[in-house]
Amino acid sequence: MGLGSWKRRGRRTLVAAALTTTIVAGTAGWASGHRQSPLTGPPPGTASWRADTTLGTPLPDPATTGPRRMAAFFRGLSASEQHTLAVRHPSVVGNLDGAPVPLRYDANSRALRVARSEARADARDTGLTPQARTTARVLAERCAELLAPGRRILAFDPRGRGQVAEVYGDLRTARHLSVIVPGSDIDLGSFDRTSDRYGTPTGMAKSLYKAARGRTAVVAWVGYTTPVGLGADAATGRLAEAGAPRLTRFVQGLTATGVPQPAVFCHSYGSVVCGLAAPGLAASDLVVLGSPGVRADHVADLHTRARVWAARDDSDWISKVPHVELFGLGHGADPADPSFGARRVPAEDAKGHTGYFAPGTDSLRAFTDIATGVLS
Known part of the structure; x- marks a missing residue:
């Protein structure tokens, strides 16, 4: 890379970092009232x-x-x-x-x-x-x-905003397994809300399970404290750092009982959780969609043997979020950028930030093929 390219890249990084700081500072008063305390430690x-x-x-x-x-x-x-x-x-x-x-x-x-x-x-x-x-x-x-x-409720913890995991299909006989990791604003009360159906983990899980015609069991996992809104929690990795070990342990618990290594689908802020969990996550595939970043500059930095995939449609507002990490703000490079090195998932048919699992979309067809081992 020539000196001019380095200068242009440096200017873009500084501008993006300034924009990130402005966004967080501009919402700091609102965000401080919505700062979440992550649920950690053993079960109740x-x-x-x-x-x-x-x-x-x-x-x-x-x-x-x-x-x-x-x-x-x-x-x-x-x-x-x-x-x-x-x-x-x-x-x-x-x-x-x-x-x-x-x-x-x-x-x-x-x-x-x-x-x-x-x-x-x-x-x-x-x-x-x-x-x-x-x-x-x-x-x-x-x-x-x-x-x-x-x-089939695989986990239930009413503490705090509440956490839950629900299974679609039979984990004991399934040849394939998929796990859905959601992003912001998801908890016990909202994980299966009827509005914005495909933006919820149960909506994603049901859609994938139906599209796969039962060839994969699917778990909708709400096992970490998610950010509320777009304040400081969403712009930092604090909640993801608390959630990543919980995801790693959850998947280890499934595979320890004889369940196949899963394809893990990580939406929005959930992809930050998955990125931090990646080195210890026993997954066959890691699929990030609508991702603000995974706290890594390149797919190699995830230190995972899983195949890494990325999807983002052109109408997703997440594309306007600065893909930088500076002073703890932002989540790093864009996984959907070819330079990151992830395998591309087509998403031309998806609409907005929560349309990736909508029936009939090219992204859902690709997710189904990944989940059932057709794409590798």
């Missing part, structure tokens, strides 16, 4: 689990036991012993990476019923503030929806 109820000696020996600590060792622990238990733990500690077992999938479904069903009952009681408690009663009523309704027949 861990203290009770640690104190349990029902099986005659201390149970493995969820905070220090990896998914493979946890899977081995459960394989050494009888069906009756597994059931006992799910009954005694549903919030732990339901979120325990490495625990058998059917046992997690059962545990989360129990945890949801407990949470619904407690929330209904709080909604009737006149000693609580009106806002607290309203929040409780909404949670009770949310739990009731998740308990609907046929839903």
